Amino acid sequence: MIDEPWTLGAESVIYKIERWGQILLLKQRPKKPYLLQAIDAQLRQSRTSRECKMLNVARGLGIPTPAVHWVDRSSFTIAMDYIEGTRLRELVQDVPPKTLEKLCVRLGRLVGLLHMGDVVHGDPTTSNVIVDRIGKMWLIDFGLAEMNATTEMKGVDLHLMKRAFETTHWDIQNEMLDAALTGYKQTLGENANSIIVRMEEIRERGRYH
Amino acid sequence: MSIVCLGIEGTAHSFGAGLVSSKGEVLSNVWDMFSPEEGGIHPREASRHHSDLGPKIIGEAIEKAGVTFENVDLIAFSRGPGLGPCLRTTATVARTLALKLSIPLIGVNHCVAHIEIGCLESRFEDPVTVYVSGGNTQVIAYAGRRFRTFGETLDIAIGNMLDTFGREAGMRFPAGPRIEIEAKQGRNYHTLPYSVKGMDLSYSGMLTAAKRLHSEGIPLNDVCFSVQETAFGMLAEISERAIAHTKKKELLLTGGVARNNRLTEILRGVAKRHDAKFHRVTPSLAGDQGAMIAWTGILQYQVGDVIEVAESQVLPKWRTDDQDILWRGE
Known part of the structure; x- marks a missing residue:
């Protein structure tokens, strides 16, 4: 049933399977033998539950996210929709500047929607944004x-x-940042300002002064 | 014809001088670390240490290399980032030598130097570098003509966290080695805040929690064990994220905290999972020392990246990704 892993992420292995006539992704968080067992087990458990929950929470806030079909807590695996499309990371090189600007404005709006609901994504890179065939x-x-x-x-x-x-x-x-912040402000209005100021402050921390 | 560079390092607690040839031979590498009887590093006291011991250390480096000042072709110095008073003392020494000997002066980025000496030793060409020390916790990789910081601490550096905890537990600076010894005896893991944000991490929460465990009377070896496992686990995760993201096939561990064997073991495991080669830089080249400055000075000199004395002001906040790396390809 399960063939070769489709991709190897930093903390997960992803398989593509077919079920009920559609393609699903299995996201499994395997054991990491080099970590302390207690820490590894706790992380795999909490990240699996968290991801399952937060995909739903985000969808409730109006952000398109893959639907979860089932979770296997014993193998730390989530089965979810496979979104056919292209990662923003790859699109960046291929689309004209105007299109890229529009995409980044939309990314900013989605992050803004999350933040308006007091949710943070935690890893908002361009690898974690997919644009599907109809441009969603x-x-x-x-x-x-x-x-x-x-x-x-x-x-x-x-x-x-x-x-x-x-x-x-x-x-x-x-x-890209200007466009994303434009979209972010469109969603959050004046509330965006204090958060953007904080973003700048954070960058200056942790350095050797 | 081989040229010889004298590198002078003095960004924080250590002052070092090293001579390296353009063939990549480390001819000498002498340093001394300022270690106060109690408490941490005061920038002014550290800079006093550098001005008091600097000339002697440089003299020893020249002697051990078996050369004279006349054989030195270039002077390179740690221009930043670091503690202002320490950087200024070091820069003054470097400028004086460059003017007196009438040879070119090169300003080197301390973090870049750690990576380049690590690459020289490991023969790695394009690694993901985990640079961990008293003042730095960064995961760096080369992309688009710069060394870019993919992840770093959002608050305090790992070495700083270890030292601060150690001071609380009555250990002398630097506390890392002592904590490692204690941790080996620890058996019981106590949960500490694990804080990874994307490819960044944060240590201040776990430091506070570790201090509390200690004050509550939890055995020191168990606290040290828990501190190491948590702190290194977080570092492993961001390193792994950087490798997965960049798809690079080499992982380099450097900086003062690279001496830790448990951290090394964990990162070796990370590299293995991603089919990447792993190298831990030898302690004598992983800590702050002059050879790394000298070697990077040679690389910069070969592409004409030298500075005039009048324009050689120090850069205490010089970011790793602020320098165009002219000697590496696309």
Whole structure:
């Protein structure tokens, strides 16, 4: 039934399976022998439950996310919809600047919707954004997402998005960030400002001064 | 014809001088670490240490290399990032030598130097580097002509966290080695806050919790064990995220905290899972020392990246990704 892994992520192995005439993804969090067993078990457990829950919470806030079909807690596996499309990370190189700007504005709006619901994604990189065939934008990978988010947590979330632009799309990072923040402000209005200020502050921390 | 560079390092607690040839031979590498009887590092006291011991350390480096000042072709110094007073003392020494000997002066980024000396030793070409020390916790990889920071601490550095906890437990600076010894005797894991955000992490929460465990009378070896497992587990996760993201096939561990054997074991496991080669930089080249500055100085000199004395002001907040890396390809 399960063949070769489809992709190997940092903390998961993903399989593609066919069930009920449709393609599903199995996201499994395997054991990591190099970590302390107690920590590893706790992480696999909490990330699996968290991802399952937060995919639903996010959808309730108006963000397209894959639907969860079942969860196997004994093998730390989630079965969810397979979203056919292209990751934003790959699209960045292929689309004209105007299209990229529009995509980033939409990403900013989706992150804004999450934050308006006091949820942070936890890993908002361009690898975790999928654009499907009809141009709909989906967010995936909610294993690090959190509820009851404070301004600090939202600031960190924006900082992580900025960091992803900086390390992966360095030649157009400024355009992408400007567009994403435009979309973010469209959703959050004036509430966006304090969070954007916090994002800038966070960047300056942790350094050797 | 081989050239010889004298590298001078003094960004924080250590002052070092090393001589390296353009063939990549480390001719000498001498340093001294400022370690106060009690408490942590005060920038002014550390800079005093550097100005007091600097000339002697440089003299020893020259002597051990079996050369004279006349054989030195270049002076490289740690221009940043680091503690202002320490950087200024070091820069003054470097400028004086460059002017006196009439040879080029090169300003080197401390973090970049850690990576380049690690690559020299490991023969790695394009690694994901985990740089862990008293002042830095960064996961760095090369992309688009810069060394880019993929992940780092959002608050305090791992070494700083270990030192601060150690001070609380009555250990001398640096506390890392002592904590490692204690942790080996620890058996019981006590849960500490595990805080990973994307490819960044945070240590201040677990530091507070670890101090509390200690004050509640939990055996020190169990607290040290829990601190190490949690802190290194977080680091493993962000390293793994960086490898999965960049798809690079080499993992390099460097910085003062690279001496820790448990951390090494964990990261070796991470590399194995992703079919990546692993290398831990030898302690004598992993800590803060002059050879790394000298070697990076040579790489910069070969592409004409030198500075005038008048423009050689120090850069205490110099980010790793702020420098165009002219000596590496696309």
